[in-house]
Amino acid sequence: MNKFHTDPLIYPLNLSLNVMDMEKMTRFYRDSMGFEILEKKDDVVHLGTSGRRILTLERPENVIQKPPRRSGLYHFAILLPDRKHLGSFINHLRDNNVPLTGGADHEVSEALYLQDPEDNGIEVYADVPDSQWEWDGDQVLMGTDPLDFRGLMELGRDLDWTGMPEGTKLGHMHLHVGDLEEAFSYYRRIGFKRVAQMAGSANFISTGGYHHHIGLNVWNGKGAKAAPENATGLRYYTLAAPDGEAQKKIFEELKQGNYKAEIEDGVLFTEDPSGNRIRIIIA
Numbered sequence: 324m325n326k327f328h329t330d331p332l333i334y335p336l337n338l339s340l341n342v343m344d345m346e347k348m349t350r351f352y353r354d355s356m357g358f359e360i361l362e363k364k365d366d367v368v369h370l371g372t373s374g375r376r377i378l379t380l381e382r383p384e385n386v387i388q389k390p391p392r393r394s395g396l397y398h399f400a401i402l403l404p405d406r407k408h409l410g411s412f413i414n415h416l417r418d419n420n421v422p423l424t425g426g427a428d429h430e431v432s433e434a435l436y437l438q439d440p441e442d443n444g445i446e447v448y449a450d451v452p453d454s455q456w457e458w459d460g461d462q463v464l465m466g467t468d469p470l471d472f473r474g475l476m477e478l479g480r481d482l483d484w485t486g487m488p489e490g491t492k493l494g495h496m497h498l499h500v501g502d503l504e505e506a507f508s509y510y511r512r513i514g515f516k517r518v519a520q521m522a523g524s525a526n527f528i529s530t531g532g533y534h535h536h537i538g539l540n541v542w543n544g545k546g547a548k549a550a551p552e553n554a555t556g557l558r559y560y561t562l563a564a565p566d567g568e569a570q571k572k573i574f575e576e577l578k579q580g581n582y583k584a585e586i587e588d589g590v591l592f593t594e595d596p597s598g599n600r601i602r603i604i605i606a
């Protein structure tokens with residue numbers, strides 16, 4: 324099922340984290356998470372699967388620990404091709420004593436949650452086929468039910484975990500913002516629609532009828548501000564636009580709304596009103 328992370332939609336493609344301990348973080352993402360190192364130079368490491376970059380680790384000069392209660396990353400979510408791979412991943416984590424922080428059946432997806440060594444949130448999930456998602460008008464129904472760990476682990480037993488499989492993607496981003504309405508006014512200009520909400524505390528937005536490409540919440544406090552640029556945590560994330568025309572249209576929309584936006588060497592650099600930095604590239 325690839326229709327929600329492909330042309331002509333706008334969708335998350337990859338992200339970059341500022342890190343403090345490059346060696347420890349690289350080891351975690353390679354050995355525990357199963358990403359392949361695609362490129363490594365100086366203080367930058369690109370990781371992904373099947374040659375496709377999903378995550379970049381960068382060590383800024385004078386890096387500092389991210390301060391609490393800021394905007395930024397709540398979690399990034401890795402989408403596996405199916406639930407069999409999710410089961411195999413659970414077995415791999417258990418065999419290697421990698422702790423989970425939780426798991427949930429969201430009805431549209433089945434998800435696991437963990438934290439990396441520098442306290443960035445990670446979700447690893449598999450989608451339920453979209454034909455089974457329930458919609459109430461333009462709002463998709465998502466719940467938080469217990470995850471069928473036993474069933475998934477059983478299913479995953481047929482599959483040896485040899486790392487993140489081909490077809491693994493950055494499925495969605497979930498961000499802390501300072502204000503939901505302010506954030507949505509911005510993301511609407513990029514083309515996102517609101518498809519679910521948790522009263523006054525979170526919004527879920529997408530293009531093309533996905534259950535969400537981006538989650539936005541105010542769980543770090545209303546008015547939460549961005550961390551300093553040299554702090555650990557989210558450095559930026561990338562959205563894919565189908566072509567130059569779509570990218571230019573987004574640029575004009577953002578300019579019209581008086582948001583930061585600049586196109587340089589084919590990349591649209593912008594940031595949401597809470598200071599989450601975004602690059603919009605042509606996929």
Ligand SMILES: [Fe+2]
Pocket residue numbers: 398400446495497538
């Ligand atoms: Fe999520």
